[in-house]
Amino acid sequence: MTRITVRSVAELAITCGLVLAVFVFYLLVWTNHRTAAAQDDLRAAFQDQQRHEQGGKRGPAGDGPPDSGEGFGILHIPALGEWSWVVVEGVADEDLARGPGHFPDTALPGEVGNFAVAGHRATHGEPFADLDRLEEGDPVVVETVEGWLVYQVTWVRILSPSATEVLAPVAGHPGARARQRTMTLVTCHPRWSSSERLVVGAQLVERRGADDGPPSVLG
Numbered sequence: 001m002t003r004i005t006v007r008s009v010a011e012l013a014i015t016c017g018l019v020l021a022v023f024v025f026y027l028l029v030w031t032n033h034r035t036a037a038a039q040d041d042l043r044a045a046f047q048d049q050q051r052h053e054q055g056g057k058r059g060p061a062g063d064g065p066p067d068s069g070e071g072f073g074i075l076h077i078p079a080l081g082e083w084s085w086v087v088v089e090g091v092a093d094e095d096l097a098r099g100p101g102h103f104p105d106t107a108l109p110g111e112v113g114n115f116a117v118a119g120h121r122a123t124h125g126e127p128f129a130d131l132d133r134l135e136e137g138d139p140v141v142v143e144t145v146e147g148w149l150v151y152q153v154t155w156v157r158i159l160s161p162s163a164t165e166v167l168a169p170v171a172g173h174p175g176a177r178a179r180q181r182t183m184t185l186v187t188c189h190p191r192w193s194s195s196e197r198l199v200v201g202a203q204l205v206e207r208r209g210a211d212d213g214p215p216s217v218l219g
Contacts, residue, residue, distance in 0.1 A: 045071060046145070
């Protein structure tokens with residue numbers, strides 16, 4: 001191998017290394033930074049809407065269903081520590097880059113049916129990175145402008161990406177009529193792969209008004 005060839009191979013290796021380093025920085029640092037900034041804005045908008053509601057006025061998001069990318073509630077999972085994320089409407093890439101996203105064709109929080117939410121397990125803030133730590137009986141709380149909704153985990157499963165029946169009004173039973181208020185959380189499994197889905201199901205067990213204060217499970 002000539003000196004020129006060796007130098008060319010070395011330069012190519014260095015270039016590939018730099019490109020890989022930039023890509024890793026983008027995935028592990030930049031996307032997390034952008035999502036954190038989006039969450040700050042969403043949380044501020046949500047808290048402003050709460051103040052409108054408490055003052056007897058309807059906030060801008062109270063006039064109808066949320067728009068794509070708009071935040072409309074805060075998800076709390078006590079089992080994961082001081083964990084809280086604003087949930088946005090939609091599950092397109094641009095929606096999930098802002099935080100956990102609500103599947104538009106599923107129920108809204110507290111409604112009869114299945115309130116289904118997807119979230120990244122890696123990159124973009126990694127909101128569902130530790131979702132595999134949830135167990136049956138763990139509480140999951142949704143904070144809305146009207147108050148608090150406490151769900152309790154009833155099942156945790158690893159499923160195929162094609163198992164879209166978990167988004168049905170009765171999760172896992174397409175065509176069945178919903179009679180309960182449930183929640184389904186969906187993310188990738190394993191953490192750095194999309195070969196399977198980690199799915200957590202929960203059922204509404206408590207509803208509290210804004211004046212009642214947060215539920216005891218939040219301390």
